[in-house]
Amino acid sequence: MKLITAIIREVQLNKVHEELLKANIERITVGRVSGHGQQKREEIYRGMIMAPSLIPKIKIEIAVNDDYVQRTVDAIISGAGTNSVGDGKIFVTNLEECIRIRTEERGEKAI
Ligand SMILES: Nc1ncnc2c1ncn2[C@@H]1O[C@H](COP(=O)(O)OP(=O)(O)OP(=O)(O)O)[C@@H](O)[C@H]1O
Numbered sequence: 001m002k003l004i005t006a007i008i009r010e011v012q013l014n015k016v017h018e019e020l021l022k023a024n025i026e027r028i029t030v031g032r033v034s035g036h037g038q039q040k041r042e043e044i045y046r047g048m049i050m051a052p053s054l055i056p057k058i059k060i061e062i063a064v065n066d067d068y069v070q071r072t073v074d075a076i077i078s079g080a081g082t083n084s085v086g087d088g089k090i091f092v093t094n095l096e097e098c099i100r101i102r103t104e105e106r107g108e109k110a111i
């Protein structure tokens with residue numbers, strides 16, 4: 001099992017969501033976050049060097065079984081990509097366990 005975490009532009013959320021549904025990926029968590037990538041710039045404010053500005057982004061989390069990783073990544077890329085800086089990133093991490101609270105099922109069948 002893998003946890004796929006994607007940071008995308010706010011304006012691309014609907015398109016990413018559509019692409020995921022088209023690929024039969026129907027479980028998702030979405031949150032509002034802020035951050036910056038490699039284009040960070042320190043700013044001088046009242047003579048002090050301040051942290052680079054943080055830009056609002058959307059974080060998507062999707063836990064999947066291994067055979068769903070590639071299609072999930074593909075759907076996110078096709079919905080989120082605009083071919084310009086700031087399009088976002090996808091992180092894929094190993095997921096040790098998943099437990100459906102209602103049934104106490106564990107592992108792949110709980111995903
Ligand atoms: N290494 C990272 N660790 C944690 N969050 C990151 C990382 N890289 C990017 N992010 C998050 O993803 C968002 C979008 O990143 P972004 O697409 O600007 O990455 P980038 O490396 O600057 O690539 P690009 O040059 O295409 O802009 C950032 O605002 C930040 O929230």
Ligand SMILES: [Mg+2]
Nearest residue numbers: 037038039086
């Ligand atoms: Mg960037």
